[in-house]
Amino acid sequence: MELTKIEALLEKYDEGATNLEEEKILKEYFEKGDVPEHLWGYRLMFGYTAKAKRTNYPYKLNVKKNGRSKRQVYSLIGIAASLALALGVFFYQDNDLPALASNNDYGTIEDPEEAYLKTKETLQMIAQVFNNGKEDLGYIKEFNKTKDKFINE
Secondary structure (H helix, E strand, O other), X not given: OXXXXXXXXXXXXXXXXXXXXXXXXXXXXXXXXXOOHHHHHHHHHHHHHHHHHHOOOOOOOOOOOOOOOHHHHHHHHHHHHHHHHHHHXXXXXXXXXXXXXXXXXXXXXXXXXXXXXXXXXXXXXXXXXXXXXXHHHHHHHHHHHHHHHHHHO
């Protein structure tokens, strides 16, 4: 009776469905020493964990920390970069800004026909850029097909 109970617990253990109490029962069973031959592999496993708990490292480790950790260095680099950016924005002076403010010519076209042609030309340029981006998506689709072929196998 006990052997069938232990074998059932071992099946649950292999599936990862045991709780701590059931694992304690298994551990105690395999520590007794009266284990059938077909369960010796489990005996070694449960015996090793018990032995490993009793093992101590007799020497004291002295770990010295030299300098700053990587996290501290990266945080200091981030702070320095933020300060450089803030100072760059604060001290940036554009001499052409007053000239642009006084000149109110923003590219306004008075003739409606000419404005229509310029708008059409601009929209065609934008459409061409989008179409070039769409062509690049074909490469991604082909890459995904090849990737899926290898991953699914």
